[in-house]
Structure formats: C-alpha cells, structure tokens
Amino acid sequence: MTTSFHPFVSWFQANGGSLNSEYIGLTTFPASEGGRGAVALRDIPESHTLFKIPRSLTLSTRTSPLPELFGGDAWRKKAPHGHGLDEGWTGLILCMMWEEANAGKWAAYLASLPSKFDTPMFWNEQDLAELKGTSVVEKLGKEDAERDYREKLLPVISSRKDLFPPHLIPFHYTLERYHIHGSRILSRSFCVEPAPSDASDEPSGTTQNHDDAMDVDVPSDSQSHPAATRVHDNDGDLSVDQDDEDEEEEDIVSMVPMADMLNARYGSENAKLFYGANELRMVTTKPIKAGEQIFNTYNDLPNAELLRRYGHVDYLSLPASLTQGSPNGSAALGNPGDVVELRADLVLTAANDRIYSTAAPPAQNVSAIAAESQRRIDWWLEMGGDE
Numbered sequence: 001m002t003t004s005f006h007p008f009v010s011w012f013q014a015n016g017g018s019l020n021s022e023y024i025g026l027t028t029f030p031a032s033e034g035g036r037g038a039v040a041l042r043d044i045p046e047s048h049t050l051f052k053i054p055r056s057l058t059l060s061t062r063t064s065p066l067p068e069l070f071g072g073d074a075w076r077k078k079a080p081h082g083h084g085l086d087e088g089w090t091g092l093i094l095c096m097m098w099e100e101a102n103a104g105k106w107a108a109y110l111a112s113l114p115s116k117f118d119t120p121m122f123w124n125e126q127d128l129a130e131l132k133g134t135s136v137v138e139k140l141g142k143e144d145a146e147r148d149y150r151e152k153l154l155p156v157i158s159s160r161k162d163l164f165p166p167h168l169i170p171f172h173y174t175l176e177r178y179h180i181h182g183s184r185i186l187s188r189s190f191c192v193e194p195a196p197s198d199a200s201d202e203p204s205g206t207t208q209n210h211d212d213a214m215d216v217d218v219p220s221d222s223q224s225h226p227a228a229t230r231v232h233d234n235d236g237d238l239s240v241d242q243d244d245e246d247e248e249e250e251d252i253v254s255m256v257p258m259a260d261m262l263n264a265r266y267g268s269e270n271a272k273l274f275y276g277a278n279e280l281r282m283v284t285t286k287p288i289k290a291g292e293q294i295f296n297t298y299n300d301l302p303n304a305e306l307l308r309r310y311g312h313v314d315y316l317s318l319p320a321s322l323t324q325g326s327p328n329g330s331a332a333l334g335n336p337g338d339v340v341e342l343r344a345d346l347v348l349t350a351a352n353d354r355i356y357s358t359a360a361p362p363a364q365n366v367s368a369i370a371a372e373s374q375r376r377i378d379w380w381l382e383m384g385g386d387e
Ligand SMILES: C[S@@+](CC[C@H](N)C(=O)[O-])C[C@H]1O[C@@H](n2cnc3c(N)ncnc32)[C@H](O)[C@@H]1O
Pocket: 031, 032, 033, 034, 035, 036, 037, 114, 187, 188, 260, 261, 262, 263, 264, 265, 309, 310, 311, 312, 313
C-alpha cells in the first residue's frame, strides 16, 4: 500500500473498520483502469470477507450528529414547519460540509476523497455541446442542485450561526463545495438498507451466486443528484418494501468508507457489499487471483450513465454477437451494456407523423390525438420510463 493511503486506513481502523490486509491492498491503477482502487495481494477464494465497516462509520443523515443538534423536527419536517432536509441530498451534503468545517469524526475520510471530477457537471459549454442529442445533458440536474443550494441550504445555515459560524461559510459552505460533495455522493454513495432485526453479522453461506442484475438505483429526477449503489442482504436480495411508511425503515443514501475505494468495469464484478445487523461487509463473489483488481459493480451501466455519474466510460472488446455487421468487425470496442434511449414524445411524434403523412387528421380529431398521445406518455412514465 502506498503511503498516501495511510491517513485514511489508520482512521478507518481506529474507528472500528477492519481490513484484511493480507489479502487486499489499496493501490493506484492507470487512470483507464480506475485510478485508486483495490488489488488482491494473494489468491482469494469466493465468499471471503475483504473488509468490514461498522454501520456507525457510514456517513448519512442518520449517523451524523448534525440533524439532532439542529433539531430533528426542524431538520425533517417540510416547510413551513421545518426545512425538509431528509428529502434529496441537501441534508447529507450539509452533514458533509459540517463534518469538514468542524474537523468531525469523518473529516479524515472526507479529506481522502477526490475534489476534482471529470463528470459533465463540471464541463464547460463547449465540451457539453459534444453531448448534444444524448440524454446526459438533460439529466445533469445542475440548475436543480443550485436551486437547492440557494433555497434549502443557505436559509438553514443562516438560521443557526451557532452551528454554522459565518466566518466558515466562505470556506466550507460555498456552491462549489456543494457541487463537490454532491459529486462525491453521486459517484460513491450506497443506498443502505436499515439493519435487519433478525440478521446476524455472520454472512450466511448464501452470499454467493447473486443473479440479480440491478445494483444501482434508477435515478430519481426529483433529486438534485440521483442515488446510489445498493447494499445487498446476506441472500443478495434487493427487496425494498415500497409501501413501508415507517420513515426509519427506509433505505438511506450513505457514504461508506473503504467500500467506495472499489472501481468497477462491465462484467468484472468480483466483490459485493453485504449487510449484517451492525456492520457492512465487502465479500468476494468469485475467486480472485493475486494481482487482479478487486471490482465492485456499478450495475454494468451504459456509458451515458457511467459518464454522468462517475466521469468514465467502459471501452472494452465487444463480443462477436454485438459486432456483426460493424465496419471494425471483431475489433470493435465499446460497452456491451450500452443502450439507445429514445424519448417517448419523440416516438409518438414520429408515429403520428407516419400515420398522418399522407393525409392530415380531420381538425376535430387533432385535440383527441394530442390527448391520446399524452395519455400514452403518462402510461409510459407510470411504468417507470425515464422522463
Ligand atoms: C467509487 S469510486 C472508486 C475509487 C476511485 N477510483 C478513487 O480514486 O477514489 C468511483 C470513481 O472511480 C473511477 N472509476 C471506477 N471505475 C473505473 C473504470 N473502470 N475506469 C475509469 N475510472 C473508474 C471513476 O472516477 C469513478 O467516479
């Protein structure tokens, strides 16, 4: 392990984290392989625990002391009774800012995280123009984030000078820091399920052979920054009870030190995060050879999503089944998980244009056709299609 990791690893271990350093080392790979990441120091069998993170070491609005210091009701309740900081990411961003400003429990961890990002959120207009026609630009959410900063965060910090002293605001509570913490959440957070009351901290024998494909939350455009990688229970289940109205039982977006050191590449996952009652564990899902990179999964996202959330793309040799007819033949490179996204309204417009290409619809039918088109778009959105 290079010396640059020492402050973080010492902090991790001093706060109850445990790292199996005979088997796993932190290192820096070439940028094309993810930069900082984890390597197997010896052959590792499947179902081997690489490190453990106490739940108390994850950073969320549930573990940070700030919400209670601020006043739980004022933090949680929606305006006009409170600031609604349990919705979206503003509350967690504020906790991260406060931790840094106060040299709190997580300060050493936060200091180890990147402050520069290659994600399109930080691109200039000219570079963003290169993405014209893709869904990336419209999903950036930069304006929403800046509105949340102005309308949610600034009123909170100006209402409590005891917690947010004015002389610290230009250093720790700026819009720039807001974007940096938001990008850290976007590229590194996990959606952690609450502690299961009946779960033991021993991973069961069924922590392997997970065939569920979905490991990353579908972004919710109502949030400034969409969520986060999911943590699996010991059976690899992702069962989230959407009807559960008990707020305390909802999954919570959390920063998970050490787990967020793992890179990912399409089809290369060999470790995954599991939870027990008191701790989270990174467990191998395949045997790993000494010298190989230890990869978590970002759910084999298409390149547009990888770029938007993480600032990189997968550029791999494509299987023959995907390269037939391609001018480069078997040498073609890309991301096997790529998808083509078509806007629902575009599809409907094209279908209507085709239907009425020869004869315009009778005038009295135009509004009925528009209403039917809208009904179909609404149905698509209800079925979970992206807006
Ligand atoms: C969860 S962090 C992983 C640790 C990170 N490499 C670091 O230096 O802190 C996710 C970030 O790692 C980088 N990354 C992960 N997998 C990558 C890959 N296959 N190729 C290039 N960069 C990758 C991206 O910058 C991404 O935003």
